[in-house]
Amino acid sequence: MSGPVDSHGIALRVENCAKTFADGTRVLETITLDVARSETVVLLGPSGCGKTTLLRIIAGLETPDAGGRVSFDDTDVTRVPIERRNVGIVFQSYALFPNMNVAENIGYGLKIRGVKDAERKARIAELVALTGIEGLEHRRIDQLSGGQRQRVALARAIAVRPSVLLLDEPLTALDAALRERLRSELNRLLRTLGITTIYVTHDQSEAMALGDRIVVMRKGAIAQIGTPRDIYFTPASRFVAEFVGAANIVEARCKDGSLELAGGRLLVGDGAANGNVSGKVLAMIRPETIKIVTADGAALSGQVDSISFVGDRQRASISGAAAKPIMADVPNSVTFKVGDRVGLAIDPSAVRLLPGDAS
Amino acid sequence: MSPIRNRPIFAAQLLFTLAVAAFLIVPAVLSMMAGVTANYFRGIQSGLTLQWVLQVWQLYADTIFRSFLIAFSTLGVTLVVGIPAAYALHLRNDRLSRAVEEIITLPLAIPGLAIALALLLTYGSFGEFRRSWLFILVGHVVFTLPFMVRAVLAVFAASGVETLDESAASLGATPWRRFRDVIVPNARPGILAGSLMVVTLSLGEFNLTWMLHTPLTKTLPVGLADSYASMRLEVASAYTLVFFVMIIPLLIAMQVFVGYRSNLSGTRR
Numbered sequence: 001m002s003g004p005v006d007s008h009g010i011a012l013r014v015e016n017c018a019k020t021f022a023d024g025t026r027v028l029e030t031i032t033l034d035v036a037r038s039e040t041v042v043l044l045g046p047s048g049c050g051k052t053t054l055l056r057i058i059a060g061l062e063t064p065d066a067g068g069r070v071s072f073d074d075t076d077v078t079r080v081p082i083e084r085r086n087v088g089i090v091f092q093s094y095a096l097f098p099n100m101n102v103a104e105n106i107g108y109g110l111k112i113r114g115v116k117d118a119e120r121k122a123r124i125a126e127l128v129a130l131t132g133i134e135g136l137e138h139r140r141i142d143q144l145s146g147g148q149r150q151r152v153a154l155a156r157a158i159a160v161r162p163s164v165l166l167l168d169e170p171l172t173a174l175d176a177a178l179r180e181r182l183r184s185e186l187n188r189l190l191r192t193l194g195i196t197t198i199y200v201t202h203d204q205s206e207a208m209a210l211g212d213r214i215v216v217m218r219k220g221a222i223a224q225i226g227t228p229r230d231i232y233f234t235p236a237s238r239f240v241a242e243f244v245g246a247a248n249i250v251e252a253r254c255k256d257g258s259l260e261l262a263g264g265r266l267l268v269g270d271g272a273a274n275g276n277v278s279g280k281v282l283a284m285i286r287p288e289t290i291k292i293v294t295a296d297g298a299a300l301s302g303q304v305d306s307i308s309f310v311g312d313r314q315r316a317s318i319s320g321a322a323a324k325p326i327m328a329d330v331p332n333s334v335t336f337k338v339g340d341r342v343g344l345a346i347d348p349s350a351v352r353l354l355p356g357d358a359s
Numbered sequence: 360m361s362p363i364r365n366r367p368i369f370a371a372q373l374l375f376t377l378a379v380a381a382f383l384i385v386p387a388v389l390s391m392m393a394g395v396t397a398n399y400f401r402g403i404q405s406g407l408t409l410q411w412v413l414q415v416w417q418l419y420a421d422t423i424f425r426s427f428l429i430a431f432s433t434l435g436v437t438l439v440v441g442i443p444a445a446y447a448l449h450l451r452n453d454r455l456s457r458a459v460e461e462i463i464t465l466p467l468a469i470p471g472l473a474i475a476l477a478l479l480l481t482y483g484s485f486g487e488f489r490r491s492w493l494f495i496l497v498g499h500v501v502f503t504l505p506f507m508v509r510a511v512l513a514v515f516a517a518s519g520v521e522t523l524d525e526s527a528a529s530l531g532a533t534p535w536r537r538f539r540d541v542i543v544p545n546a547r548p549g550i551l552a553g554s555l556m557v558v559t560l561s562l563g564e565f566n567l568t569w570m571l572h573t574p575l576t577k578t579l580p581v582g583l584a585d586s587y588a589s590m591r592l593e594v595a596s597a598y599t600l601v602f603f604v605m606i607i608p609l610l611i612a613m614q615v616f617v618g619y620r621s622n623l624s625g626t627r628r
Contacts, residue, residue: 061525082528093519095526099544108540109530160530 010074011037011196012058012164017068019053019220027053029221030068035164038194042211044201046243050220051200052168058198059166060085072163088157088195092169094149096141102152103128103137109160127155130189147178154186158193165190165197171206183209204244208232216240232286238354241284246329248290249354250322254281259351263321264300269348282354287315289350290328292336298343302326304336318342387603394597411597415586419598422582423605425492429578430561433499437557440500441507442550446542448508449515460512464505471566474501478571492576498567503560507553514549555613562606 012035019028028050035041043051056062058070060082070078077085088109096105103124110120128134131151136144144152150170157165170186171179187210190197201207207214208228216223216231216239224236235241238249252259252266259266259281268283295301302321307314313332319325321344328344336342394412398405444463448456466474478498483489514520520542527537543550565580572581579602586595 059529061528082525083531083533085529086531087529089526089529091522091526093522095519095522097523097527097541097545098518099541099547108527108532112531112536156530166529 009036010034011039011072012198013069013071013074014054014058015069015071017054017057017064017070019050019057019062019068020065027220028057028064029219031222033215033222033225035196035198037196039212040190040197040199040210042199042201042207042214043217044204044207044211044214044244045217045223046202048219049217051202051215051217053220054217055166055168055198055200058164059087059089086160086163088160088162088165090150090153090157090165090167090170092172094153094173096149096152096156098141100141101137102133102139102141102144105141105152106155106159108156113160123159127159131155132185146174147182150174150182154189158195162195165195167197167199169201170199172201172203179206186210207244214244216243218243234352235284235354238282238284241352241354246287246327248285248287248322248324248326250283250285250324250326252281252283252322254279254353259283261300261322263302263344264298266300266346266351267348268351268353284352284354285326285346285350287327287329288313289346290326291345292316292328292330292334293343293345295341295343298345300344300346301341302344304338304340304342306338307336318344390596391600391603392596393593394600396593396596399592399596411591411593412601414594415597415601418594419577419579419582419586419601422577422579423601425576426562426579429492429496429499430558432496433503433561434554434557436496436500437504437507438550438554441504441553442511442543442546443538444504445508445511445515445546445549446520446538449512450521460508463508466501467505471498471502471564472570474498475567475570490573490575495568495571495576495578498571499561499564502564502567503557506556506560507550510553510556511546511549514546518545520545551613551616555610558613559606559610562609 012033014031014033016030016032017028018026018030020026031054033041033054043054045051053062057064057068060070060077060080064070064078068078069076072085097108100108106127107120107124110123115123124137128137131154133148133151133155136148136152141149141152150173154170157167171182174182183206190210199207199210211228213225213227214231215225218239224231224240226234226236231240231244235244235247241247241249250259250261250266252261254260254268257268259268266283300321302318305317305319305325307316309332311332313329314334316328316330316336317325318328326344330336392403393399395407395409396403396405397408397410448460475498478494478501479489482494482497488494523541523545524537527541528534532540563580564578565584568578568581569584572578577585583595583598583602586598
């Protein structure tokens with residue numbers, strides 16, 4: 001579930017890499033991670049979780065603490081400087097060279113590699129077409145929009161056919177609509193090219209859309225590794241549950257396979273049904289798995305506190321069902337109002353028990 | 360400006376500005392006029408002449424050439440030393456680098472005479488070196504280096520140059536290649552501003568140079584002082600005229616060059 005199988009398919013391996021800065025701050029705990037060839041792995045986490053540091057260690061911009069090892073295709077590159085690692089990086093600020101035009105930026109890595117003029121021109125034309133920036137080749141960088149800069153940065157990074165493509169929050173600097181469009185373009189591009197990619201972001205929807213696997217990070221450590229589905233439906237901790245998507249976290253006593261809540265009982269389908277879990281537990285329920293039904297005869301009921309209409313759905317907050325209000329995403333066709341007593345129908349399989357970690 | 364102008368206030372402001380400008384410009388004009396007057400004490404009616412200018416040229420041409428030689432050599436050294444130094448200081452940006460920055464700025468606070476004295480005490484016995492113009496060059500470099508370093512540092516601080524450096528590194532560029540292709544081109548506005556300062560300061564430097572020069576290594580400002588002290592006032596004034604005629608076109612040319620280059624690279628920041 002969390003690691004690719006045979007070592008031939010491994011393009012990138014990070015072993016026991018930790019990072020302590022000169023002032024003693026430990027920004028990265030000891031981390032081990034394998035990335036398969038052509039795989040897109042997203043490092044997801046809040047700011048300061050160490051995701052960028054991990055990316056920089058892979059790039060060769062930081063060295064891991066003693067004992068750490070980074071290898072590309074089974075070759076140890078821990079001591080290899082960045083300029084000989086053959087990586088492509090897209091920085092958050094894009095870091096395009098202001099003293100060169102678009103074509104010169106894209107062709108810079110090829111020029112360094114001594115690629116002949118004609119071949120370089122052909123490759124630049126290919127990338128310009130691939131990233132959809134035709135006609136901008138001779139523009140100066142300061143004449144480009146944010147989205148165009150992002151494309152140039154991407155074209156420049158993949159021009160050299162890197163062994164690993166590293167993207168550090170590449171869409172963060174753009175406005176929401178553009179971000180969405182470029183995200184799907186980026187997705188298509190990464191699939192087409194089949195480059196092994198590490199993508200750093202703090203945006204969970206970006207992570208879901210782009211990642212073959214997601215590495216959720218917290219306080220310099222890996223909180224969970226898994227496919228977007230794994231992460232979303234079976235989060236390993238409360239932190240992951242709350243960071244990825246919206247989640248109701250209820251703390252309750254579990255008895256005979258169901259949770260005893262203020263507004264009734266809630267059947268748990270998560271192995272606890274066999275009665276092998278009892279006592280106080282922590283459970284997660286995604287808002288979209290909750291159906292609003294009539295209160296009469298419902299196993300669990302509460303009172304509608306507030307409704308916010310979002311367009312494609314409406315989010316209701318229901319109090320009295322559990323200790324804290326429960327969020328439920330309800331189809332926009334259902335009509336009910338604040339103050340109504342409603343029943344909550346929740347499929348037992350949608351109730352996930354979480355390890356009772358500190359937060 | 361608002362279309363309805365308060366005329367009396369505007370007139371007063373204009374008059375004041377003109378008066379201040381005149382206060383500063385008139386002495387320069389008078390001095391230059393004295394340089395082409397046949398007899399300063401009899402005034403302009405004594406006639407205009409270029410004989411003093413000619414005399415200055417005969418007596419002091421070597422100081423003029425030496426001044427330019429020293430100024431451009433100083434520029435060369437401050438470029439070669441100052442740009443990498445600024446980059447190193449910018450990248451490190453720790454307590455040590457800030458201390459170094461302060462130390463190289465010290466020559467601005469220490470009187471030139473004191474620096475000259477220190478140089479003389481230390482290297483005065485190296486005869487060949489002491490007698491050559493290189494001795495003055497050393498003094499000028501010590502004095503002007505902070506201007507170059509500061510100007511370049513300011514541009515580095517404003518331009519996120521370390522990410523550009525990392526970006527070039529990721530594309531395979533060696534440190535030297537990065538410095539040449541990315542660091543220097545993007546530091547250009549600072550380099551040009553620094554160069555302008557260095558050349559101007561070196562051409563006009565008197566304090567240090569006066570202490571360090573020998574009769575055979577006079578520079579233009581030292582020669583000027585010499586002529587004021589020992590020649591007719593007309594000769595000294597003609598010297599000032601020559602100085603102006605040489606330095607003003609140079610400064611204008613450099614300014615135009617700076618403007619032209621920064622137009623080329625656009626408004627980036």
